[in-house]
Amino acid sequence: MTRYVCAPDSFKESLTANEAAQAMAQGIRQADPDAEIRMVPMADGGEGTAQALADATGGTMRRTIAHDPLGRPIAARYAMLGDGTTAVVETAEASGLALLAPDERNPKIATSYGTGELIRAALDSGATTVIVGLGGSATNDAGAGILKALGARLLDADGHDLAPGGAALAELETIDTSGLDERLNGVEIIAACDVTNPLTGPNGASAVFGPQKGASASDVALLDRALTRFAEIAGRQLNMDVAALPGGGAAGGIGAALLAFLHAEFKPGIDLVIDRTGLDEAAQWADVVFTGEGSIDFQTKFGKTPAGVAAVAKRHGKPVIAIAGHIGDGIGELHEIGIDAVFGIAPGAAGLDELLRAAAANVTRTAEQVTRLLNIAR
Numbered sequence: 001m002t003r004y005v006c007a008p009d010s011f012k013e014s015l016t017a018n019e020a021a022q023a024m025a026q027g028i029r030q031a032d033p034d035a036e037i038r039m040v041p042m043a044d045g046g047e048g049t050a051q052a053l054a055d056a057t058g059g060t061m062r063r064t065i066a067h068d069p070l071g072r073p074i075a076a077r078y079a080m081l082g083d084g085t086t087a088v089v090e091t092a093e094a095s096g097l098a099l100l101a102p103d104e105r106n107p108k109i110a111t112s113y114g115t116g117e118l119i120r121a122a123l124d125s126g127a128t129t130v131i132v133g134l135g136g137s138a139t140n141d142a143g144a145g146i147l148k149a150l151g152a153r154l155l156d157a158d159g160h161d162l163a164p165g166g167a168a169l170a171e172l173e174t175i176d177t178s179g180l181d182e183r184l185n186g187v188e189i190i191a192a193c194d195v196t197n198p199l200t201g202p203n204g205a206s207a208v209f210g211p212q213k214g215a216s217a218s219d220v221a222l223l224d225r226a227l228t229r230f231a232e233i234a235g236r237q238l239n240m241d242v243a244a245l246p247g248g249g250a251a252g253g254i255g256a257a258l259l260a261f262l263h264a265e266f267k268p269g270i271d272l273v274i275d276r277t278g279l280d281e282a283a284q285w286a287d288v289v290f291t292g293e294g295s296i297d298f299q300t301k302f303g304k305t306p307a308g309v310a311a312v313a314k315r316h317g318k319p320v321i322a323i324a325g326h327i328g329d330g331i332g333e334l335h336e337i338g339i340d341a342v343f344g345i346a347p348g349a350a351g352l353d354e355l356l357r358a359a360a361a362n363v364t365r366t367a368e369q370v371t372r373l374l375n376i377a378r
């Protein structure tokens, strides 16, 4: 009897990680009815992390009203994990780029307030650990919106509250944390990070991620100056070098606010998910490990889910097969990091809509064919 682990990430816009794992498992069973299969839905800290961790731990997704980057009310979700004390909030959920139409993107005014509201909702639910998945944000406000939603005040020289958004931070004079939610003192905050960029400078949040959020070259310069001001004021108050914190530039500087004011612990997202899903134990048990993601290319090796899954599987000497919605350039480089073979699911030339609609069936068919091949080789 062969043991399989199915540990994919979500396939963006078509399958959650759990649905992708189910589709893989179904294909494996069609080729090997006696297969023993464990499903370990995965994520790398970015979008889908809350859902994947909820699925993996028997937790639930909860819904609340929060505000999007432009201050409009939206229904937003966070996860309460199976332990009943750990919540997972994603910055993409209420402060994400995907919430804005292309012509609405404006990091000078976009606020991370909604992510702070989700953290507050997690505290209201009794969470004592809050994992914040950083990435995919529309904001460049150094987490000022989050701090405000949690009770802090960001004031100008006249003692007036700053307007929302990154640009207003140029006027920052004081960060008044006296009203910060007291429950935060007893809560562990973990920042699941997708990048290690600092808050400011040529590798900082504004220069590297500002343009994708709609910042022009002059906006980038203005935003970098504004975040430098935030780092000066926060650094003076807290007696630390806020500008240089690795990961401080994640999610438009939300990383810096979490590290400096909420004493967050930083973890690469994929490592955090591996820890919480029991992947290591499952990989040790398995004979073959399947992973996958909507799109796989050479960049997958930089901390994306299939790379993390392969690293764990290889610690136990297990073969790793990746299934992808789309295969980009340079997948040869993935063999060096332990992904033994990569298979695309597209059955032939088809429009993106059609491929997204048929993703589950295509994953199942591909997993079945791969398993048939494994059966021959065995």
Ligand SMILES: O=C(O)[C@H](O)CO
Residues within 6 Å of the ligand: 134, 135, 136, 137, 138, 194, 195, 209, 249, 250, 251, 252
């Ligand atoms: O949200 C962002 O700014 C990028 O994903 C980097 O964290």
